[in-house]
Amino acid sequence: MKRYSIEQSDKQLLGSSANIHYVLRFDRAAAHLIDIQLRIENVAGPIELYLPVWTPGSYKIRDFITNVGDLYATDGNGKPLRIEWLSKNRFRIEHTSSSSTVELRYCYFAHERSVRTSFVNRWHAFLMPGNFCFAIAGREYEPYHLHLHLPPHWQSVATALSPVTPNNTDILGALNYDILVDSPIQISPDPVHHFSAAGVLHQLSILGESPFTIPWLIEQLQRIVEVEAQLFGGLPYDRYVFMLHFFPDSRGGLEHARSSVSGWDPASLTDSEEIQRFLTLLAHEFFHVWNGKRIRPIELGPFDYNRENYTSMLWLAEGLTSYYNDLFLYRCGFVSEKSFLRILAQERIQRFLEQPGHRKMSVADSSFLAWVKLYRSNADSPNRFPSYYLKGSLIFLLLDLFLIQKSGGKVSLDTVVQALWQRYQQNPAEGITEAEFIAIAEVSTGISVESLLSQWLHTTDPLPFEALFKGIGLQLTQRPVEPETIELGDTHFTMPPAKVWTGMTLKEGKNSVVVEKVIEGSPADVAGIGVEDAIITIAGHRVYTPTQAIAQFARHLHQPVSITGSCDGKLYTTQLTPEPATEYFLEPLSNAPDQARHCYHRWLERPVRHTHSGTEVLLRC
């Protein structure tokens, strides 16, 4: 019996044969349709086929079968075969004829543009094979071949699937069904770009309009690959594909074993902070090469594609990756030390503390319920549960600081991650349990972490930011947002603050301001304002935009101000007391001992990067 594996090298597929062939045709791409033919050989008796209801890495039931149509089965002689449905995504074909071949024809409506779903149009195609390639029950560990019949202007194919003949993407192969599902295919009229990083071939394929030049993108990707590879002592693949989507509504990514897909709205990439966030996403998806795809919770590979796969350890897959995407942003030299501390204080810790959900549910439960919580978020979600990305990343930040302090800088979270990587290499077929994770952390560092981790993971107790920052000579402080002073030649004036604390987020509606979210216990909540209410007037002034509303609140800090709101078309009045907005900072303690300073420097060491012209310490900002 073959075991679960997502490892594949191009060499393994060259000249290979298969008994399961998918043929994809795109004659109806303008109508967003893929015409699919599945040929299964070596069939003896009835067979069962099923289509995944979800995509690994994205914990939501998506029922891709919804988009399948015109299903028709025959044997190898063209004789029709009966299809008997067993459940919404699974059917059986009664096969008793003398032919050992079964053929299936159907179409797939590929019209959902995201990094996790297939979309095809007259210009290009992004294909997630798990959306439309049925698995043949009991034959998941056989090779699958995929034949592409492309329109003439679609000659640029990027995928981690391996060519069966050299330098030809007409026939692509996967060693097993898991690899097929894990290997998106991007087909574009633009060329695939090739580059080397850490001595290995990488490819870059772009859909949409890139706001960056190709050389700039390649330079940043090389930096990310080289710095991350340094932590693990090399790369675990022979080739890797970066797929980028630049569409107006894109934001987010999805990881795979030998590729990743990352999307961003190009129009938003106009300031350095947003570009840093985009690079953070690239570093995040790339870190999943090790953590998430290979080092993983025991429930996440092998997968059951027919139902939810529950795990209470997404704090490992996503939290550890999120902490490292920030660290790598710094280690790559994309941000200065000061910016790194600002990101931690304001975009991570402050955001976490301002959402009451962390006091209601543990991060382990938030992970287990990802299918109905994080992936089904609504406006009230921040009040009910913590994100395992955010709380998970803060747990690993604190664990890193704890290990550095306990060992006087001899070990850090890097030590644990390297030990987790060794564990994967010893037993790639099986993921790890929480107990095994804790054992690996303790054995590799010689430090006991069990009681601390079980408190952080399984309770809603406050996280010990103050104590652990103090140990590296930092303090977390909170200050009101300063009013902005505007200089005009030799005079100046002070603007009201651009932010106020009401606890509600506002969006622009039709000629009105609409409430998007309300934080429990905040001034807006106390005032009885609800999600989707419209704010009509503030202090007797009609407001039409969120900026106007904030300006009105800013004029009345600490004072009850009258509001006319509207719920379900009926007006109401209430009073709200706006408070000054505050910001968090991580600042040096004035009298930190040498030991704390030593730990701080150990935490923020930057790796040395080897380049053609010698070595450079990564300090670009």
Ligand SMILES: [Zn+2]
């Ligand atoms: Zn992730």
